[in-house]
Amino acid sequence: MRTVVDLTRCQGYAQCVFLAPAVFQLHGEEGLLYATAVPDDQVERVRQAAAACPVQAILLGEEVSAGAR
Amino acid sequence: MPGDDLKDGRIVIVGASLAGLRGAEALREEGFTGSLTVVGDEPYPPYDRPPLSKQVLLGQAPADTTGLPMRRDPDADWRLGVRATGVDPLGKRVVLDDGESLPFDRLLITTGTRARPWPNPEEAALDGVFTLRTRDDAGGLAKRLAAGPERVLVIGGGFTGSEIASACRERGLEVTVAERGPAPLVGALGGTLSKLAAVMQRNHGVDLRCGVTVTALRGDGNGRFTGADLSDGGRIDADVCVVALGAVRNVEWLAESGLAAGPRGIACDAGCRAFNMYGIVTDDVFVAGDVSRFPHPLFGYQMLSLEHWGNAVAQAEVAAHNMVSPGPLRRPHLTLPTFWSTQFGLNIKSVGVPTFSDHVVIAQGSLEARRLAMVYGYQGRVTAAVTVDMAKSLDYYRHLIEAAAPFPPPPGAADRAIAADIAIPSDVPDPKGLSHGPTVALTGYLPDRRLTVVQPTG
Ligand SMILES: Cc1cc2nc3c(=O)[nH]c(=O)nc-3n(C[C@H](O)[C@H](O)[C@H](O)COP(=O)(O)OP(=O)(O)OC[C@H]3O[C@@H](n4cnc5c(N)ncnc54)[C@H](O)[C@@H]3O)c2cc1C
Ligand code: SF4
Numbered sequence: 001m002r003t004v005v006d007l008t009r010c011q012g013y014a015q016c017v018f019l020a021p022a023v024f025q026l027h028g029e030e031g032l033l034y035a036t037a038v039p040d041d042q043v044e045r046v047r048q049a050a051a052a053c054p055v056q057a058i059l060l061g062e063e064v065s066a067g068a069r
Numbered sequence: 070m071p072g073d074d075l076k077d078g079r080i081v082i083v084g085a086s087l088a089g090l091r092g093a094e095a096l097r098e099e100g101f102t103g104s105l106t107v108v109g110d111e112p113y114p115p116y117d118r119p120p121l122s123k124q125v126l127l128g129q130a131p132a133d134t135t136g137l138p139m140r141r142d143p144d145a146d147w148r149l150g151v152r153a154t155g156v157d158p159l160g161k162r163v164v165l166d167d168g169e170s171l172p173f174d175r176l177l178i179t180t181g182t183r184a185r186p187w188p189n190p191e192e193a194a195l196d197g198v199f200t201l202r203t204r205d206d207a208g209g210l211a212k213r214l215a216a217g218p219e220r221v222l223v224i225g226g227g228f229t230g231s232e233i234a235s236a237c238r239e240r241g242l243e244v245t246v247a248e249r250g251p252a253p254l255v256g257a258l259g260g261t262l263s264k265l266a267a268v269m270q271r272n273h274g275v276d277l278r279c280g281v282t283v284t285a286l287r288g289d290g291n292g293r294f295t296g297a298d299l300s301d302g303g304r305i306d307a308d309v310c311v312v313a314l315g316a317v318r319n320v321e322w323l324a325e326s327g328l329a330a331g332p333r334g335i336a337c338d339a340g341c342r343a344f345n346m347y348g349i350v351t352d353d354v355f356v357a358g359d360v361s362r363f364p365h366p367l368f369g370y371q372m373l374s375l376e377h378w379g380n381a382v383a384q385a386e387v388a389a390h391n392m393v394s395p396g397p398l399r400r401p402h403l404t405l406p407t408f409w410s411t412q413f414g415l416n417i418k419s420v421g422v423p424t425f426s427d428h429v430v431i432a433q434g435s436l437e438a439r440r441l442a443m444v445y446g447y448q449g450r451v452t453a454a455v456t457v458d459m460a461k462s463l464d465y466y467r468h469l470i471e472a473a474a475p476f477p478p479p480p481g482a483a484d485r486a487i488a489a490d491i492a493i494p495s496d497v498p499d500p501k502g503l504s505h506g507p508t509v510a511l512t513g514y515l516p517d518r519r520l521t522v523v524q525p526t527g
Pocket of ligand 2: 005009010011012013014015016017024032052053054055056057058
């Protein structure tokens with residue numbers, strides 16, 4: 001699974017950082033860095049983070065598969 | 070329902086990146102049931118670029134893991150690794166470099182931009198010289214940084230160049246930034262914040278050289294980059310060089326198409342419909358993302374060219390809606406430009422168009438605290454705001470811009486800065502004197518100002 005955060009929307013509330021610290025980290029006071037590839041054992045936590053994000057900035061999903069035609 | 074036939078037929082999207090993917094998804098969300106083909110010249114499925122200068126260069130994410138998650142499967146035919154070479158607007162076909170041509174009823178163009186190359190091709194080909202736009206660029210550069218070079222030279226102090234320098238310092242690498250203008254980020258943020266950017270770079274150990282141009286890249290005779298000559302007579306010894314001179318719009322393939330496509334992008338109306346070269350709007354060719362230029366009512370209907378992630382998403386959604394909706398149900402793309410950048414531990418966010426300004430005030434916080442909200446005004450009206458580590462304030466200023474609030478803005482925030490009513494000139498320079506392009510460019514003309522997209526520097 002892949003994740004992307006809409007950082008134009010993110011306001012640094014850091015809920016995601018508490019819910020899935022292995023994936024989301026604050027860099028400095030409020031800059032968010034995240035793992036783009038979500039390990040299987042983190043998917044549930046990222047799902048919770050996406051649900052909890054107050055501005056709904058987190059998207060979790062599959063990428064377009066390479067062989068798609 | 071009138072317009073139901075628009076929900077069927079053949080739609081082709083050229084450009085398989087952020088705007089192309091979000092456009093494809095939105096078409097299905099809007100009820101399009103016809104055939105959808107997405108053509109992309111990169112061999113990879115759509116991936117996200119902002120992490121390439123951040124997580125990837127920091128070594129926190131491999132370059133091949135930034136694939137964009139889908140919101141929904143757009144059930145499209147993906148033609149990846151295939152370049153579109155032309156459009157026949159009368160026969161309504163997209164011509165591909167593999168000899169095929171794709172018929173369409175409606176076309177969405179999302180071909181974005183590419184990195185402006187170093188002007189001397191021989192020097193650009195030296196081993197160790199990079200640009201940063203694609204996944205392969207980032208993978209190659211990250212590998213070099215991991216190998217621990219003695220010094221990295223970054224040419225251009227725009228957002229991308231500054232983020233690269235920040236990543237280098239965080240990895241403990243020596244880095245020199247050469248910028249032709251007076252300070253980093255000055256083309257996007259104006260004089261005052263560019264001073265903060267310069268201080269941040271120097272405090273973090275960047276060897277920042279402003280007011281100089283790189284005149285030549287040097288090799289060791291075996292094709293390996295060894296350093297560069299500067300216009301002030303100086304010389305930088307380095308083993309990696311990143312050319313960050315801004316972006317070039319991918320429009321060459323449209324040269325024969327009759328569309329209004331030029332160095333500043335493809336002109337379209339507020340509903341994302343492309344203009345042809347006579348300024349007549351087409352009704353079957355739509356544009357979205359970095360390759361577009363579009364009029365915005367809050368900025369005097371000037372044509373904006375944005376290189377912003379958020380704009381690519383929002384504009385693709387509007388384009389998709391309008392592609393499947395009859396005239397009266399179409400929507401304008403009125404989203405305010407919004408941008409973010411993280412560098413040197415700071416979170417910089419902007420809303421509106423900072424270059425569309427004559428004065429600024431620091432409304433909250435201070436430069437010394439490295440935490441502030443700066444508000445930009447043009448002729449007595451709020452036109453933009455930039456926050457540094459104050460993202461939560463940004464929405465407030467967004468409302469002021471949308472409401473065309475008077476500038477300087479009235480007291481609003483509890484932590485209002487002491488000099489919040491003292492406006493100083495915004496000091497936005499002529500882009501021609503910079504190594505980096507502003508990431509928001511006004512490409513129209515106001516009678517008393519000259520602000521256009523930066524031209525090739527060299
Ligand atoms: C290193 C980096 C860091 C960034 N950081 C930020 C940031 O912090 N904040 C922010 O707001 N924005 C940032 N951006 C900008 C953001 O990534 C872009 O705004 C966004 O990618 C635009 O998407 P797009 O789909 O319009 O264009 P692009 O992503 O440029 O995609 C266009 C696609 O079309 C393809 N193409 C071109 N011509 C053809 C053709 N003839 N036939 C077929 N395919 C073609 C291209 O190869 C490309 O894959 C960054 C960009 C880069 C490169
Ligand atoms: S929870 Fe949402 S707003 Fe908060 S830091 Fe995470 S992504 Fe940003």
